[in-house]
Amino acid sequence: MIVHLVDGTYELFRHFYGLRRFTKGEDRPYGAVVGVLNTVLQMIEGGATHIGVATDRVIESFRNDLWPGYKTGDGIEPALWAQFEPLEQALNALGVRVWPMVTLEADDALASAAHRCAAEANVERVCIWTPDKDLAQCVVGERVVQMDRKSGATRDAAAVEAKFGVPPALIADYLALVGDSADGYPGIKGFGAKTAARLLRQHGAIEQFPPSVLGDSLEQALLFKQLATLVKDAPVLDDVDQLRWRGPQPSFAAVAEKIDPRLQARVERLADKTASRS
Numbered sequence: 421m422i423v424h425l426v427d428g429t430y431e432l433f434r435h436f437y438g439l440r441r442f443t444k445g446e447d448r449p450y451g452a453v454v455g456v457l458n459t460v461l462q463m464i465e466g467g468a469t470h471i472g473v474a475t476d477r478v479i480e481s482f483r484n485d486l487w488p489g490y491k492t493g494d495g496i497e498p499a500l501w502a503q504f505e506p507l508e509q510a511l512n513a514l515g516v517r518v519w520p521m522v523t524l525e526a527d528d529a530l531a532s533a534a535h536r537c538a539a540e541a542n543v544e545r546v547c548i549w550t551p552d553k554d555l556a557q558c559v560v561g562e563r564v565v566q567m568d569r570k571s572g573a574t575r576d577a578a579a580v581e582a583k584f585g586v587p588p589a590l591i592a593d594y595l596a597l598v599g600d601s602a603d604g605y606p607g608i609k610g611f612g613a614k615t616a617a618r619l620l621r622q623h624g625a626i627e628q629f630p631p632s633v634l635g636d637s638l639e640q641a642l643l644f645k646q647l648a649t650l651v652k653d654a655p656v657l658d659d660v661d662q663l664r665w666r667g668p669q670p671s672f673a674a675v676a677e678k679i680d681p682r683l684q685a686r687v688e689r690l691a692d693k694t695a696s697r698s
Contacts, residue, residue: 423537423663424468427550428475428518429526431456432507434570436500447499450679453507457683459569460516464690470663472656473511474529475504477520481528483603483647490647491604510679513672514687517663519656527554531650534558536657543660547574554600556580557591557650585617593626596644605644608637667691 435455439448448454456473463471479493493501504520511518519529527550534546538560546564548555555566559580566575573579580588597616599607611619623629626641634641657663668687676684 421470421542421660422468422544423470423472423533423546423660424463425530425533425537425546425548426460426463426471426473427526427530427548427552427555428456428473428507428511429504430550430552431459431473432475432503433500435459436497436503447497449499450503450506452500452503453510454680454683456507457510457514457680460511460514461683461686461690464665464694469665470660471665472517472519472529472533472663474519474521474526474533474656475508476526477504477508477522481521481525482523483525486643487605487647489604489606491602506679510672510675513669513675515665515668515672517657524651524654527552528651528654529656530555531558531652532654532656533663534564535652537660537663538564540660553584553591553595554603554648554650556584557588557648558652559588585613586620590620590625592645592648592650593620595648596626596641599644600648603647605647607644608634608641665694667694 432452436452439451439455460471460473479491479496484490484492508518508520521529530548530550534548535558537543537546547567548558548564549567549569551568551570556575558564559566559575559577562576568575575583577588580591584591584594586594594616597608597611598613599605619629619633623633626634626645668691672687673684676687
């Protein structure tokens with residue numbers, strides 16, 4: 421089987437701002453929610469059988485206690501923020517496994533689910549649907565890959581190394597050195613992408629650098645690596661079969677009526693098709 425793990429936070433942002441090109445800035449209350457549901461339904465229509473979606477119930481996480489500049493929910497538009505919980509409720513009603521994260525981030529849920537699913541012998545491939553460079557650290561050969569919906573690219577281990585200059589196992593070290601503006605930490609002064617990649621290829625992980633390379637910046641580099649390293653043992657999944665889509669919950673009809681009545685007939689057709697294959 422192929423497992424599909426979706427970054428719901430990224431998808432919600434993508435659909436929210438994508439819609440603005442057509443709505444002249446007038447945000448529909450559930451526009452982005454419907455967009456994400458359509459994306460998930462397209463995956464099921466395309467043959468996906470096992471799907472999980474992770475969201476950030478709150479943007480802050482344990483990392484904010486480690487670094488005061490780490491990203492927060494400040495600046496997120498209220499019209500977008502208001503659609504997170506409705507999305508989680510709609511996915512649950514649709515019968516899709518969803519992880520609304522609080523002390524951890526959506527990326528941690530995706531990393532943990534990918535790690536758990538990849539350990540199953542009957543899982544052929546794990547596809548992580550997000551362009552976020554943090555998730556590149558989860559890529560394993562051609563078995564666990566990153567999917568970029570926008571470009572259509574599939575990023576396996578070779579593609580990760582071609583893009584960043586280091587293998588997936590060193591992505592957290594790479595980000596620690598060059599920084600990640602999206603997550604709110606600056607990296608180490610004087611370490612650009614090429615320098616960081618060269619040193620990591622030469623010495624391995626930051627902990628293996630000769631003392632002269634980082635000098636007084638070693639402690640900060642290790643802190644940034646801690647920020648960049650995703651949690652892979654969060655209890656998000658007991659068994660991969662929990663991700664199998666078996667059709668919607670009875671509550672989905674009311675959800676569809678509220679956000680977009682056209683969804684109901686579409687989901688019913690998919691449920692009938694799924695049942696006929698069982």
